[in-house]
Every structure is written in structure tokens, then in C-alpha cells.
Amino acid sequence: MNEFRLIRDYFTENSFSRKDVLIGVGDDAAITQVAQGQYLATTTDTLLEGVHFLKGTSPEAIAHKAIAVNLSDLAAMGAEPSWISLSLSLPAVDDEWLGAFSNKLKALTEYFSVQLIGGDTVKGQLSITITAQGFVPPESILTRSHAKPGDWIFVTGTLGDAAAGLALLKNELMIEDKAARDYLTDRHHYPTPRVLAGTTLRRIATSCIDISDGLLQDLEHIVSASEVGALLHLDKIPISKELGTHVNDLESALKLACTGGDDYELLFTVPEEHRVSMETAMSSYNLPVTCIGQVTGAQGKIDLRLNDSPFSFVSVSEKGYQHF
Ligand SMILES: [Mg+2]
Structure with missing residues (x-):
């Protein structure tokens, strides 16, 4: 042909x-x-x-x-x-x-x-x-560079599912439950682009990025472009029931959620004065959003907390997907 x-x-x-x-x-x-x-x-x-x-x-x-x-x-x-x-x-x-x-x-x-x-x-x-x-429209463009100390850090959907799905496909993760396996591999193959969430955040969010390389790495892009820091509450990170139930140690699930790529959820920052209107708009569209932390003035620094205690992953080098 x-x-x-x-x-x-x-x-x-x-x-x-x-x-x-x-x-x-x-x-x-x-x-x-x-x-x-x-x-x-x-x-x-x-x-x-x-x-x-x-x-x-x-x-x-x-x-x-x-x-x-x-x-x-x-x-x-x-x-x-x-x-x-x-x-x-x-x-x-x-x-x-x-x-x-x-x-x-x-x-x-x-x-x-x-x-x-x-x-x-x-x-x-x-x-x-x-x-x-x-x-x-002009004045409505979302970028990575306008997050301000005090802004709340939000994500759409749940994190780590796509990475768990990929690990399942590569036989690096075993899950007995077929429905959970199918759900996670589907999240890897069929991510949902958050188009409606993106337009809803116009004039509301101070910064926004889609999570393609992993939460920590993409948050670092916002932190560095905005010249701010971030405090992240790992226990607040939204984990699907399929991931949470079937990857039974918390650190493994959190690692997938923080460093696994390919979720294509939106990570964004919202000032206090827009928080309620954002949450109302998102819930009227049935778009789940979760507050996972706050922007700080500690330039370039991302502080991880688990139940209010400082936390770091065993292997800190695994921040996310590296292209080269
Ligand atoms: Mg992107």
C-alpha cells in the first residue's frame, strides 16, 4: 500500500x-x-x-x-x-x-x-x-511558574496506579486479584487527560503541571520554576483502593505514587482565597481533587512528611522517570 x-x-x-x-x-x-x-x-x-x-x-x-x-x-x-x-x-x-x-x-x-x-x-x-x-484565553494561561508561598498543593485523581500497572505488565509486581490487576493495567494503558479540570483551573490555580514523570519530579519543576519550596504530606496522597489494598506495604505504595510516572493527573497550586471555589467547581464536575501539601518559601526544597514526621524514601535517587 x-x-x-x-x-x-x-x-x-x-x-x-x-x-x-x-x-x-x-x-x-x-x-x-x-x-x-x-x-x-x-x-x-x-x-x-x-x-x-x-x-x-x-x-x-x-x-x-x-x-x-x-x-x-x-x-x-x-x-x-x-x-x-x-x-x-x-x-x-x-x-x-x-x-x-x-x-x-x-x-x-x-x-x-x-x-x-x-x-x-x-x-x-x-x-x-x-x-x-x-x-x-489571555490571562487564563496556566504555567509552572507562579506558585506562591502559602498556596495549597492539589492533585486530581489518584497517583501510582499507572506505575503499578506497568510493574504488573513487566512481572515486577504480583497481585492475585484480577479486577485490581485489570484496573491498574488499564490506568497504565488508558490514562485520562484532565482536560475539563485544566480549563476549570483557569484564573484559579497559580501553577499547574501534568504528572508524567512522577509526583516528586513534576513538583520539583513547579518548585524550581516558581522559585519556592514545598511541604508534602505523604499520608494525604490519594491512593486508589486497588493500589492501597493490593500493594500491602505503605512505603511501596507511596513510592509508586511519588516516583511512578504516567499518571497524567494534574498537580496544581491554589491560593487560600480560591480554594473553596476550586473545590466546589471540581466537585460539580465530579472531578476528585486532594490537597497534599503547601507551597513554602524554602526555595528549591521539598519537605516530605508522613503523619507529621519527616520522611525520606530508602532510595532517594528514584525521584521519577529519567529520559536520558
Ligand atoms: Mg507535561
């Missing part, structure tokens, strides 16, 4: 469409209209087989994750997603794989009202690069 038939068959006739796309897939470049008075947010992420997903991962899980990680980055900036471009490197044209991949892609783009506006395919090692774009 040539590249043109591949793009047409799987990605053109199978695409969600938006009114602000004048020309999508099929010409030399896409032409889109940026909503008036809005800024355009752009992010790119690559998923490489053997690095970001295990060999043998289903095409559905790969498509989901490729989109989710990008939309999660937009959410962390307070942006509402609009368009994606896809660059796909495939070892061979496999119709069954492409059918499953493109169907999942279509389902997700429809769910988030995002249009695929361009792409490229090459022959090579299995790898998926997605560029996602979205809109954010």
Missing part, C-alpha cells in the same frame, strides 16, 4: 470534523482558523515502542495514550484542545493494526471534539508522534 492510500483509508475518511478547519488532511498543509481573542497552545509528544510502551501493546492502547499524553499537556496549560497532527512510523502496513488504531483515534477525537488535520507516515520502528493544539 502506498502512503497516500494509507492516509486516505485510515485517517481521512475516518475523521471528526470541526468548523474551524478550512483544509484538513489531503493538501500540502492544513489551514485552520484560530478563535478570535484566543492564544494557540501547541505541544508534541512521541511514543516509541520499547521506550514509552511495551512491545505487544494493543493498537487501541497506543492510540489512546498517544492522544491522552498530548491532551494532558494542553490541560496543564489551561488550553482546550482543537486539532491534532499525527506522524506514524510503522515497520509494515498491517491492516488489522491500522484499523484498530484509527478506530480508537476516531473515538477519542470525537470525544474531545478534536480534528486530525494532518499527518505523515514512514516505514520504520513503531513510533507515534502527535502534535496537539488548543485554545486558551
Whole structure:
């Protein structure tokens, strides 16, 4: 199959469409209209087989994750997603794989009202690069750099599930209960980009980041960009019942929650005066959020406490996922 038939068959006739796309897939470049008075947010992420997903991962899980990680980055900036471009490197044209991949892609783009506006395919090692774009009004952009001492530190959802799921898939963790195993591996394969939480935090949060590399490492990004410190209450970290019940020593569960990557929850800071309105807004959308600590003036320092006593992990070097 040539590249043109591949793009047409799987990605053109199978695409969600938006009114602000004048020309999508099929010409030399896409032409889109940026909503008036809005800024355009752009992010790119690559998923490489053997690095970001295990060999043998289903095409559905790969498509989901490729989109989710990008939309999660937009959410962390307070942006509402609009368009994606896809660059796909495939070892061979496999119709069954492409059918499953493109169907999942279509389902997700429809769910988030995002249009695929361009792409490229090459022959090579299995790898998926997605560029996602979205809109954010001026004055509403969320960044890592405006946390202030006294702000409360919050996270969405639960932490550590994706890392536990990966450990299960790699046989580094054993859990008897099948339902718990399925839940955790699903959290690894199908993370939820917190798009609605991100837009809800506009003008409320002073800083925001999505947790891709692990809570401690991503909190360090906020701490260093904002030139502040943080006090983290480990006993407050939200742990799912599946993780808490089946990883029975507390330190192992906390380690997964603090240093495991790939949760794609939002980590954000909120000043006292916005705390109640944030919690009310999040609960009206059924988005669970948990306060896990407070921003301090101790520049660059993250203090860990467990039940109000100082705590450090046995291996402090394992702060999170290192890319290089
Ligand atoms: Mg990010």
C-alpha cells in the first residue's frame, strides 16, 4: 500500500470534523482558523515502542495514550484542545493494526471534539508522534511558574496506579486479584487527560503541571520554576483502593505514587482565597481533587512528611522517570 492510500483509508475518511478547519488532511498543509481573542497552545509528544510502551501493546492502547499524553499537556496549560497532527512510523502496513488504531483515534477525537488535520507516515520502528493544539484565553494561561508561598498543593485523581500497572505488565509486581490487576493495567494503558479540570483551573490555580514523570519530579519543576519550596504530606496522597489494598506495604505504595510516572493527573497550586471555589467547581464536575501539601518559601526544597514526621524514601535517587 502506498502512503497516500494509507492516509486516505485510515485517517481521512475516518475523521471528526470541526468548523474551524478550512483544509484538513489531503493538501500540502492544513489551514485552520484560530478563535478570535484566543492564544494557540501547541505541544508534541512521541511514543516509541520499547521506550514509552511495551512491545505487544494493543493498537487501541497506543492510540489512546498517544492522544491522552498530548491532551494532558494542553490541560496543564489551561488550553482546550482543537486539532491534532499525527506522524506514524510503522515497520509494515498491517491492516488489522491500522484499523484498530484509527478506530480508537476516531473515538477519542470525537470525544474531545478534536480534528486530525494532518499527518505523515514512514516505514520504520513503531513510533507515534502527535502534535496537539488548543485554545486558551489571555490571562487564563496556566504555567509552572507562579506558585506562591502559602498556596495549597492539589492533585486530581489518584497517583501510582499507572506505575503499578506497568510493574504488573513487566512481572515486577504480583497481585492475585484480577479486577485490581485489570484496573491498574488499564490506568497504565488508558490514562485520562484532565482536560475539563485544566480549563476549570483557569484564573484559579497559580501553577499547574501534568504528572508524567512522577509526583516528586513534576513538583520539583513547579518548585524550581516558581522559585519556592514545598511541604508534602505523604499520608494525604490519594491512593486508589486497588493500589492501597493490593500493594500491602505503605512505603511501596507511596513510592509508586511519588516516583511512578504516567499518571497524567494534574498537580496544581491554589491560593487560600480560591480554594473553596476550586473545590466546589471540581466537585460539580465530579472531578476528585486532594490537597497534599503547601507551597513554602524554602526555595528549591521539598519537605516530605508522613503523619507529621519527616520522611525520606530508602532510595532517594528514584525521584521519577529519567529520559536520558
Ligand atoms: Mg507535561
